Amino acid sequence: DQQVKQNSPSLSVQEGRISILNCDYTNSMFDYFLWYKKYPAEGPTFLISISSIKDKNEDGRFTVFLNKSAKHLSLHIVPSQPGDSAVYFCAASATHNFNKFYFGSGTKLNVKP
Amino acid sequence: GAVVSQHPSRVICKSGTSVKIECRSLDFQATTMFWYRQFPKKSLMLMATSNEGSKATYEQGVEKDKFLINHASLTLSTLTVTSAHPEDSSFYICSARGTANTIYFGEGSWLTVV
Numbered sequence: 001d002q003q004v005k006q007n008s009p010s011l012s013v014q015e016g017r018i019s020i021l022n023c024d025y026t027n028s029m030f031d032y033f034l035w036y037k038k039y040p041a042e043g044p045t046f047l048i049s050i051s052s053i054k055d056k057n058e059d060g061r062f063t064v065f066l067n068k069s070a071k072h073l074s075l076h077i078v079p080s081q082p083g084d085s086a087v088y089f090c091a092a093s094a095t096h097n098f099n100k101f102y103f104g105s106g107t108k109l110n111v112k113p
Numbered sequence: 114g115a116v117v118s119q120h121p122s123r124v125i126c127k128s129g130t131s132v133k134i135e136c137r138s139l140d141f142q143a144t145t146m147f148w149y150r151q152f153p154k155k156s157l158m159l160m161a162t163s164n165e166g167s168k169a170t171y172e173q174g175v176e177k178d179k180f181l182i183n184h185a186s187l188t189l190s191t192l193t194v195t196s197a198h199p200e201d202s203s204f205y206i207c208s209a210r211g212t213a214n215t216i217y218f219g220e221g222s223w224l225t226v227v
Contacts, residue, residue: 002156004156006156034216042220042221043117043119043206043208043218043219043220043221044206044218045218046215046216046217046218049215089156089157100159100162101147101159101216103149103156103157104156105156106156
């Protein structure tokens with residue numbers, strides 16, 4: 001049973017517009033979340049994180065929103081750039097068992113010039 | 114920043130042989146490293162947690178005798194796929210926990226068993 005889900009396998013956005021990637025989780029013990037970006041044949045690269053004490057964390061063009069009651073988080077990229085085209089994974093962990101991260105299946109973002 | 118290096122990036126081996134994948138933290142010490150496997154169009158699946166100087170902790174359903182993990186030093190963990198079969202062909206990724214609890218990933222290793 002997958003505890004972290006990304007229901008959209010792909011997303012296509014025009015350059016300069018906003019990209020919104022969504023992630024849902026089922027385990028209420030999760031309190032730390034991360035987004036990773038992955039290019040083909042490479043390992044994931046850390047993008048941004050958020051802990052459950054916050055509902056928003058911003059870093060440049062990337063903002064992560066957390067809705068604990070809905071067990072939902074989203075990554076906003078604005079403005080989107082062609083170089084953002086990659087697969088984005090969300091991951092979740094419970095700080096009492098911080099070693100274990102559970103990943104979503106990824107969303108492939110394509111930013112069109 | 115922190116870098117985790119994984120080697121080899123691609124390996125092809127014959128069915129029945131063993132293959133070793135190395136994961137190194139290049140500029141920090143990692144007492145804990147993690148091994149993941151990614152199936153096509155699936156999420157990264159945690160296989161095991163590798164602890165320096167002690168036995169690895171395997172996730173449910175992962176055969177510890179088939180996927181041997183050794184964490185002999187604070188900068189190196191190895192995954193050995195023993196008696197490899199074609200169904201073991203996959204993308205294997207390691208990660209290590211750095212400062213501020215950030216997880217850094219290796220580049221991944223494509224294993225093809227023929």
